[in-house]
Amino acid sequence: xxxxxxxxxxxxxxxxxxxxxxxxxxxxxxxxxxxxxxxxxxxxxxxxxxxxxxxxxxxxxxxxxxxxxxxxxxxxxxxxxxxxxxxxxxxxxxxxxxxxxxxxxxxxxxxxxxxxxxxxxxxxxxxxxxxxxxxxxxxxxxxxxxxxxxxxxxxxxxxxxxxxxxxxxxxxxxxxxxxxxxxxxxxxxxxxxxxxxxx
Amino acid sequence: xxxxxxxxxxxxxxxxxxxxxxxxxxxxxxxxxxxxxxxxxxxxxxxxxxxxxxxxxxxxxxxxxxxxxxxxxxxxxxxxxxxxxxxxxxxxxxxxxxxxxxxxxxxxxxxxxxxxxxxxxxxxxxxxxxxxxxxxx
Numbered sequence: 648x649x650x651x652x653x654x655x656x657x658x659x660x661x662x663x664x665x666x667x668x669x670x671x672x673x674x675x676x677x678x679x680x681x682x683x684x685x686x687x688x689x690x691x692x693x694x695x696x697x698x699x700x701x702x703x704x705x706x707x708x709x710x711x712x713x714x715x716x717x718x719x720x721x722x723x724x725x726x727x728x729x730x731x732x733x734x735x736x737x738x739x740x741x742x743x744x745x746x747x748x749x750x751x752x753x754x755x756x757x758x759x760x761x762x763x764x765x766x767x768x769x770x771x772x773x774x775x776x777x778x779x780x781x782x783x784x785x786x787x788x789x790x791x792x793x794x795x796x797x798x799x800x801x802x803x804x805x806x807x808x809x810x811x812x813x814x815x816x817x818x819x820x821x822x823x824x825x826x827x828x829x830x831x832x833x834x835x836x837x838x839x840x841x842x843x844x845x846x
Numbered sequence: 847x848x849x850x851x852x853x854x855x856x857x858x859x860x861x862x863x864x865x866x867x868x869x870x871x872x873x874x875x876x877x878x879x880x881x882x883x884x885x886x887x888x889x890x891x892x893x894x895x896x897x898x899x900x901x902x903x904x905x906x907x908x909x910x911x912x913x914x915x916x917x918x919x920x921x922x923x924x925x926x927x928x929x930x931x932x933x934x935x936x937x938x939x940x941x942x943x944x945x946x947x948x949x950x951x952x953x954x955x956x957x958x959x960x961x962x963x964x965x966x967x968x969x970x971x972x973x974x975x976x977x978x979x980x981x982x983x
Contacts, residue, residue: 678949678951679950679951680953680981680983692951695947695950698947698948699948699949699950699966702967703965703966703967706909706913706967707909707910707967709909709910711910712910712911741947742948745946745947746947746969749946749969749970750910750913750970750971751970751971752910846931
């Protein structure tokens with residue numbers, strides 16, 4: 648009787664421990680398949696996935712080798728968000744910049760931005776201060792390429808099933824002639840009734 | 847009794863037909879493409895997965911001057927649609943694994959008997975080798 652009681656207690660305790668560890672907060676790999684999938688939001692894996700596909704497309708296109716100087720200097724222009732959610736487009740562009748930077752093909756300027764909004768104002772200020780102190784003209788390396796794009800969203804519902812498509816459009820433009828030398832569109836479609844953990 | 851058996855058989859046949867959505871394909875009889883195939887070694891820890899998903903071929907190319915590109919052609923051996931997740935790891939000449947912001951797990955959905963390739967470009971010119979991991983969803 649005692650043995651049965653002990654066994655039952657131990658089994659219950661193990662079960663509870665198991666359940667607790669599943670529901671309690673824990674760390675997961677942000678690049679792994681245990682992340683949450685929401686139907687109506689761009690999840691972290693969607694940003695990573697879109698960035699990977701766009702970077703692969705850009706590298707495979709061969710346009711980066713056409714820049715007269717290597718690595719090619721690129722500035723990030725406007726990425727328009729036409730989705731229903733408020734997002735920071737750096738979730739896409741920073742991944743792309745980091746990936747391109749590691750390939751050694753592209754270097755991004757942080758002292759030039761759309762509408763005069765620079766990413767690193769201190770670097771711009773120090774650059775002009777150095778130029779002033781030395782009496783020389785400020786040397787700003789102008790970008791050969793600019794990266795621009797748009798995020799779009801399409802929602803449709805049939806009964807209880809909802810489907811959302813997020814479209815990531817990007818263009819790489821040469822600044823000297825304003826021509827888009829590379830363009831690509833990647834879409835991510837999610838369908839279901841509710842969000843889920845893991846995919 | 848006969849009617850019951852007939853109805854059950856018909857229902858089972860219809861059910862089976864509904865699930866079987868395999869893909870028919872057509873291609874050039876004598877392909878002109880000349881892929882650079884890679885001799886590969888496979889480590890199977892999930893026998894069920896290896897029965898469902900076949901590795902048809904592995905080939906490589908160089909893009910953007912010095913970046914290794916690997917393409918692995920997969921085949922869904924089942925007649926039903928299946929989803930798999932995969933991940934490319936990249937290894938430098940000195941054996942160190944290379945990481946990047948775009949080297950995570952990805953999903954692929956294959957229709958019944960569909961053959962499709964997954965590919966990836968190395969995150970750095972330092973990549974010399976690769977490892978593809980595949981798991982069942």
